[in-house]
Amino acid sequence: MSTVEQNRLSVFKTYKLYVGGKFPRSESGRVYEVTDSKGKWLANAPLSSRKDARDAVVAARKAFGGWSGATAYNRGQILYRVAEMLEGRREQFVREVAEAEGLSKSKASAQVDAAIDRWVWYAGWTDKIAQVMGGANPVAGPFFNLSTPEPTGVVAVLAPQESSFLGLVSVIAPVIATGNTAVVIAGEKNPLPALSLGEVLATSDLPGGVVNILSGRTGEIAAPLAAHQDVNGIDLTGAGDELAKELEIAAADNLKRVLRPGSAEYTADPGTHRMTAFLETKTVWHPTGALGASGSSY
Amino acid sequence: MPIAPASALSEVTASDQALRRFLHGLPGVDPVGLEARAASLGTRSIKAEAKAYAIDLAISMIDLTTLEGADTPGKVRALAAKAVRPDPTDRTSPATAAVCVYPDMVETAKAALNGADVKVASVATAFPAGRASLEVKLADTRDAVAAGADEIDMVIDRGAFLAGRYLKVYEEILAVKEASGAARLKVIFETGELSTYDNIRRASWLGMLAGADFIKTSTGKVAVNATPANTLLMLEAVRDFRAQTGTQIGVKPAGGIRTSKDAIKFLVLVNETAGADWLDNHWFRFGASSLLNDLLMQRQKLATGRYSGPDYVTVD
Numbered sequence: 001m002s003t004v005e006q007n008r009l010s011v012f013k014t015y016k017l018y019v020g021g022k023f024p025r026s027e028s029g030r031v032y033e034v035t036d037s038k039g040k041w042l043a044n045a046p047l048s049s050r051k052d053a054r055d056a057v058v059a060a061r062k063a064f065g066g067w068s069g070a071t072a073y074n075r076g077q078i079l080y081r082v083a084e085m086l087e088g089r090r091e092q093f094v095r096e097v098a099e100a101e102g103l104s105k106s107k108a109s110a111q112v113d114a115a116i117d118r119w120v121w122y123a124g125w126t127d128k129i130a131q132v133m134g135g136a137n138p139v140a141g142p143f144f145n146l147s148t149p150e151p152t153g154v155v156a157v158l159a160p161q162e163s164s165f166l167g168l169v170s171v172i173a174p175v176i177a178t179g180n181t182a183v184v185i186a187g188e189k190n191p192l193p194a195l196s197l198g199e200v201l202a203t204s205d206l207p208g209g210v211v212n213i214l215s216g217r218t219g220e221i222a223a224p225l226a227a228h229q230d231v232n233g234i235d236l237t238g239a240g241d242e243l244a245k246e247l248e249i250a251a252a253d254n255l256k257r258v259l260r261p262g263s264a265e266y267t268a269d270p271g272t273h274r275m276t277a278f279l280e281t282k283t284v285w286h287p288t289g290a291l292g293a294s295g296s297s298y
Numbered sequence: 299m300p301i302a303p304a305s306a307l308s309e310v311t312a313s314d315q316a317l318r319r320f321l322h323g324l325p326g327v328d329p330v331g332l333e334a335r336a337a338s339l340g341t342r343s344i345k346a347e348a349k350a351y352a353i354d355l356a357i358s359m360i361d362l363t364t365l366e367g368a369d370t371p372g373k374v375r376a377l378a379a380k381a382v383r384p385d386p387t388d389r390t391s392p393a394t395a396a397v398c399v400y401p402d403m404v405e406t407a408k409a410a411l412n413g414a415d416v417k418v419a420s421v422a423t424a425f426p427a428g429r430a431s432l433e434v435k436l437a438d439t440r441d442a443v444a445a446g447a448d449e450i451d452m453v454i455d456r457g458a459f460l461a462g463r464y465l466k467v468y469e470e471i472l473a474v475k476e477a478s479g480a481a482r483l484k485v486i487f488e489t490g491e492l493s494t495y496d497n498i499r500r501a502s503w504l505g506m507l508a509g510a511d512f513i514k515t516s517t518g519k520v521a522v523n524a525t526p527a528n529t530l531l532m533l534e535a536v537r538d539f540r541a542q543t544g545t546q547i548g549v550k551p552a553g554g555i556r557t558s559k560d561a562i563k564f565l566v567l568v569n570e571t572a573g574a575d576w577l578d579n580h581w582f583r584f585g586a587s588s589l590l591n592d593l594l595m596q597r598q599k600l601a602t603g604r605y606s607g608p609d610y611v612t613v614d
Contacts, residue, residue, distance in 0.1 A: 054605055061607070229598075230607025253604070 015045045015191070017052060017215065018198025020059030021208015027051045032216070034192060037102025045191045048216035050224040053183065056212035057230055060154040060181040063209030068151045068179035072127035078205045079123035079177060085204040086116045086197075093165060093193060100164040100190035114267060115169040121270075122173035129178055129275055137283070144286040149279040151179035152257055153232030156225040158218055160237050164190035166266045168197065171237050174274035176210055180233070183212045185222060187238060191215035219243055226250040233257035233278045307543065311507055314465040321464055321503060327495035327531060336526035339570055340563040349562070350600050353593050354392050356561040357384060359579045361419055361550065363398040363587050364614075365426075365518065371406045373614070374399055378410035380612055385594050387610075388601070394590065395579040396449060400425070401438060404445035419449035419484070423474055426488075426517035428453035432470060439477040450474070451484040453517060454501065456491050464504055471508035484512035484550055484583075490522035498528055502535035512548035518585060523553025526563060533571040546575065552585025558596040561589055587614065 015034075016023040030047035046052075067075070086093070090112055098108035134148040155175045160167035164187050175182045186194030198213045214221055218238055225231055226247040234251050236244045239261060248258050259277040310320035344352055362381045364373060378397050385391040396417035397407050404420045411418065420442035424430035430438075439450055452474045458466045475483050485505040489498050505513045513532055516523040529551040536547045549572070555561055561584060568576050576582050591611040598606040 057605070224605060227604035228607070229605060229610055250604075 013043065015043050015195040015215070016198075017046050017048060018195065018202065018211070018213040019052070019056045019209075020062070020212065021202060023198070023202070024052075024055075026216070027055065030216075034190070036099040042099055043192060045195065045215045048185075048214040048221050050221065052214055052216075053221050053224050054228070056183040056214060057154060057225070057228055059209040059212055060183050061230055063207055064151075064153060064181045066207055067176070067181055067210045070179070072130065072179075075177065075179065076123050076126035079126065079173065080120060082201060082204045082206060083116050083119040083123060085200045086112075086119060089196070089200060090116070092196060096193045096196060097165045100192060101162075111163075111166045115166040118166065118169050118266075118270065119173050122177040122275075125174075125272070125275065126177050129272070129279075132272065133276060133279060134281070139285075142288045144288055145283065146286070147281050147283045149178065149276070150282045152278045152280055153180060154230065155180045155182050155233040155235060155257075155278050156222070156228075156231050157182050157184045157235045158222055158238035159184055159187050159194060160264060160266075161187045161189065161218070162264060163187075163266050165193040165197075167237075167264070168194050170266045170270055171235055171274065172197075172211060174270070175235065175278055176206075178275050178279055180278050181210045181212075183225060183231070184214065185218050185225075185238065186213055186215045188216070188218050222247055223250065226256070227253065229254050231256060233259070235259040235274075235277070236261050307507060311465075311468060314463070317464045317468060317504075318462065321500040324496075324499055324503060327499055329495050329527075332495060332531060333527045336530045336567065339530075339566050340526055342563075342566045344562050344566070350597075352562045352565050353558060353597050353600070355577065356558070356565060356584065357590065357593050357597075358392040358395060359583050360394040360590055360593075361396045361398040361552075361583050361585050362394045362590060363518070363552070363585050365398070365400060365421060369400065369403055371403070374403045374406045375410040376612075377614060378407050378416070380590070380614060381416045382411065382414045384590055385597065385611070388597070391594065391597060395583055398451065398585060401442035401445065401447070404442050404447045408446040417448040418446060419451055420445070420447035421451045421453075421486075421517075422447075423452040423470075425451070425453050425486075426519040428455050429457070432473060435470070436473060436477045439474050443477070443479055443481050447481055449482045449484060449512075450478045451486055451514060453486045453488060454505070456488055459492070459497070459501060459504075464500075468504055468508045471505060471510065475509045482511040483509070484514045484548075485510040486514045486517055486552075488517055488520060489515045489524075489528045490520040495528070495531055498531050499535060502532050503539070506535065506539045506545075506547050510547060512550050512583070514550040514552055514583075514585065516551075516553045518553030520553075524551030524555055524564075524585075526567060529564060530567050530571055533567060533576070536576070537572045546581060548581040548583065549576070550583040550585055555584055555586050556588050557592050558589075561586075561593065 026046035026048050028049040031044040032047045034042050034045045093112045094108045137145040139145040157171050201211050227250040234256050251258050310316050381394040381397045393416050396419045398419040399407050401420045407418045422439040422442045423435035454467050487501040502513050532549050540546050594611045595606040
């Protein structure tokens with residue numbers, strides 16, 4: 001028995017992109033070597049090209065109508081389901097995070113637990129953000145005046161370079177919780193947890209295209225996304241200072257919402273700013289009702 | 299070397315038997331080879347300047363089409379404006395070849411085009427099914443021509459064709475051709491209903507013998523419309539017909555061509571099969587509507603270097 005086990009060929013995992021609910025290789029056919037923190041080879045990851053970015057935007061745009069139109073309650077349920085699936089593959093993520101970031105098993109475990117909890121936390125926000133960010137505005141006339149937050153559209157997300165899983169979840173979940181769809185560029189050196197997250201998303205009721213995950217050189221993929229006319233917002237968390245500046249200039253052309261790189265501390269309470277960064281406020285006026293002879297009827 | 303049109307082939311249309319003998323005597327189509335050839339031509343890489351040329355050529359070949367029960371004069375006017383100036387932000391983009399509408403909208407389209415160099419094509423002969431008497435079909439055609447149509451898109455009687463009554467189909471095309479007068483006649487086979495590649499080859503020759511100016515794949519109203527394979531087959535037919543008779547006939551794939559990539563694949567087919575003589579909107583057309591927006595977005599991408607989006611083209 002033991003000899004059979006020893007002779008068994010190892011089955012390497014082919015990490016692939018996650019675009020439009022499918023797992024394609026890079027259109028360019030390129031891959032790059034991913035190593036652990038000590039330089040030991042872990043796997044080959046796809047080296048995405050600008051055409052992969054373009055395809056991901058098309059997929060995200062296609063998914064936007066359905067996802068933003070789903071009820072907030074339904075979105076919350078789906079996101080919670082993602083957390084359930086993450087829990088089921090906890091061991092895999094612990095191993096991948098430990099290898100990627102050179103952490104001990106217990107520290108990696110703590111990161112994965114925090115990431116799953118973070119996902120649940122954002123799942124809860126889906127049907128509460130409108131009450132917090134919206135409201136009834138007092139106006140000088142017989143009208144109801146209501147402001148509600150609406151998702152911005154397709155958001156490009158540059159995932160943080162250092163925190164391969166907790167940081168990743170902390171930037172994806174707030175974008176999609178409010179109804180946006182996302183094109184995510186995984187951390188350049190440690191993309192494996194992100195690519196595995198795609199496998200989780202594919203099996204958890206999240207419609208294909210809502211989250212699209214690309215791996216490769218952040219600068220190479222981010223440039224066409226920042227200039228893309230059909231991308232409505234960009235989160236620059238994973239860009240260095242110089243790249244962030246360049247991308248912000250490129251993003252100005254179609255007035256993208258830009259979230260500049262901020263604190264890299266992901267264990268703290270995240271607050272709502274990552275959600276509100278990609279929300280727009282819609283205000284509607286509605287007559288309060290017929291005016292009687294004596295004036296307003298309300 | 300100009301030969302009198304179809305003179306060598308004049309006797310084949312003398313009787314139903316002669317026509318059948320001729321059409322069934324055409325070489326059979328090798329479907330696997332045909333599809334493989336179409337697929338391999340689809341892998342050509344067309345980049346940079348060649349792509350820019352192909353995109354502009356494709357735009358100039360579009361019959362911008364609206365054939366809906368819900369067509370309104372307003373929609374037709376909007377379509378005509380778009381045909382004349384596809385990209386309002388870029389005056390260098392070429393106009394489309396034509397707008398294609400139902401006969402009752404020809405007048406509206408003609409007025410909206412206001413003398414611009416864009417033709418008005420009208421479907422006729424009880425489009426799309428073609429299930430009506432010859433009188434009704436001819437009246438439909440005359441209506442469209444009288445309203446000012448420059449081109450008539452007719453459908454063949456697929457029922458008669460599939461029943462083997464080729465002469466009936468032939469005579470119907472002849473009659474419609476006569477009723478069209480100076481308007482160019484496009485003959486639609488509805489390849490998706492002809493069921494075999496052999497039938498598409500026979501229909502192509504039948505249409506060309508009857509005097510079609512264009513042979514067109516489909517109405518856009520059935521499940522299978524223009525495919526690279528059936529268009530390749532029709533391109534071979536027009537190439538062979540010109541070699542035999544000296545008469546050049548156009549080809550129009552219609553329906554289901556939505557992306558620039560697809561359109562460029564068709565242009566490669568044209569160049570590699572029929573030849574560069576057909577790379578002109580007098581001899582090759584695309585029946586399409588949403589294709590134009592994708593071509594315009596690609597055009598903007600080539601001009602600016604950044605990917606464009608549907609917010610930057612008109613929605614029709």
